[in-house]
Amino acid sequence: MTINRRTLLAALTTAPVAALASGQAVGETQVPAQGLPPVLHQFSLGDARVTVFLDGHLPLGTQLFANYDADKADVVLAKGLHQMTPEGMNIPVNGYLVEQGMDKILIDAGTADLMGPNLGGMGAGLAAIGVDPADISTVLLTHMHPDHSGGLVASDGTARFANAKLVVSQVEWDFWHDDAIMASVPENSRGFFQMARMTVAPYQNRLRLIKGEEAVIAGFTALPLPGHTPGHTGYMLDSEGQQLLFWGDIIHSTALQFAYPDWTIAFDTDPVLTAATRHKMLDRAVSDNLLLTGSHIDFPGLGRVLRQKDGYVYQAAPWQFGL
Template sequence: MSGNDFWSRRDVLKSSLALAGMGAAGMFPGAAWALGSLKLGASDITVISDGNLMLPLSFAFPDVAQDELVAFLKAAGQSTDALLPDCNITVLRHGDRVVMFDVGAGPNFMPTAGKLMDNIDAAGVSPDEITDIVFTHAHPDHLWGLIDDFDELIFADARYHMNRVEWEYWQAEDTLEKTPEARKSFVVGARNRMAFLEDRIELFEYGAEVVSGVEAVDTAGHTPGHTSFMIHDGSNSALVVGDAITNVAVSLAHPEWPSGSDQDAEKGIATRKMLLDRLATDGSRIIGFHMPHPGLGMVERDGSAYRFVAAG
């Protein structure tokens, strides 16, 4: 499997079930941090867990020598049996808007993920109050939580937003044709859920203000229209990263290593290097979808590489 391949639900789910028995910085000016929450100017940000993924190393980094990968993970104190990235859903309260970034995996992707609805009440968030859903991209762990067991929209009163390139890519006829058989379910699954949004979706371009105070940032590579979002409130800001950075150890120490989940491996590498340099230079706050829960922190330089510094 090359770094340009789609995720294979069959392969990844089979491996995750086999692995299931294993078990699963500082203060910043203008922002107050707590576990799972951030006060950003007059805005409030809450991070809700959707559980975690369980990814075999051969899937996560298929084009990296496995002995080199295992040695690195051991030195970094990471599991060498599988990668267990957390899935963090960001909710922004800004003015009269309550904005959710991605909707998680839902119940039909992986048994360790899809926990958003189990945790949403404890986070003090009601599905009925969500005014906007903003998607970073349309991979299963970000989109498949859109509908419930009765095939009804969970966030029925929300407006929905997706990058135009991303939307058109998953809808294009040749996307399914060019996808390997084992991975066609990802395209079909995306389309099945996107069909619920055809009369609701609002498409945006990079650089647009998608919702008041939320700017679309070009981080394509993981998918053709992958988007990160810079949240602005006065002089304060924080970046919702999505999957431009996917692993707390590997992505920062070795941004040049191709990721098996990036649909365009070379572009994914270029985007990752650009983004990490920008984040470290600017000292930006980030909310990482796959960083250790709750994913709040910043990126610092570490010699010629980088490291994630969790808030706390």
């Protein structure tokens, strides 16, 4: 299946933007925003220092899984500590800072205030380690959903990272800026396009659009990982012979999608391609023994993939104490 207006329409019809923009599942009661405390983890990789920020959490309701099977889910959940609540499975939203020499590079920017009081903690995390937004030299964007690009803009619509270059896939950029595609989706889902455009607009004079697998800045290679969105992109960090793959939204639910890789969610633009890309990357992670992290893997989201008889399992890395 190719990504086109029909597959996009099917995905967004079942996932109106209000469900994502509110950070709220059906039936969930929100509390007034109190400001999230900084939650972060730091570790070293070669000569790079990586900080993982917990921007907050989202409830992923069972109705958002295209292939959800309650009996199969119960089998997996019984083996661990994840719990399915009436609102769904809570998943984290993670963002990253990579410091190499004088460069400070963000991988995704969190949500800021676009998605409700349970999200938006990445800014507090940066402040907690003494990093001013003006210090950021580059932002590598995995894709243009608001839980990844929302933090790019300040409340007045200006660039939050005033000195940063923005790197994003050409395919991704073109998709969200296509007026014909936006016009073809339900009106209550056009906010996805509006938010995508709004969050990247202040960076158009310092924008780098990438095509395919290519080196983007020193130590980083972009890897096309299409399906979740047309230009969804991962980034491989190489530092002193060590590698770390930032694979974006290949996995949304740590509890369920390693065990059942074919389970897609309503926000996957092309479900068939999403599952195929996921299988490809899970196989590569196993065969190459990759150290990886993902935007929605259980915080701090650092680990490896192991193969099981009927699927895969995620193995979290030990906490790295000190740098």
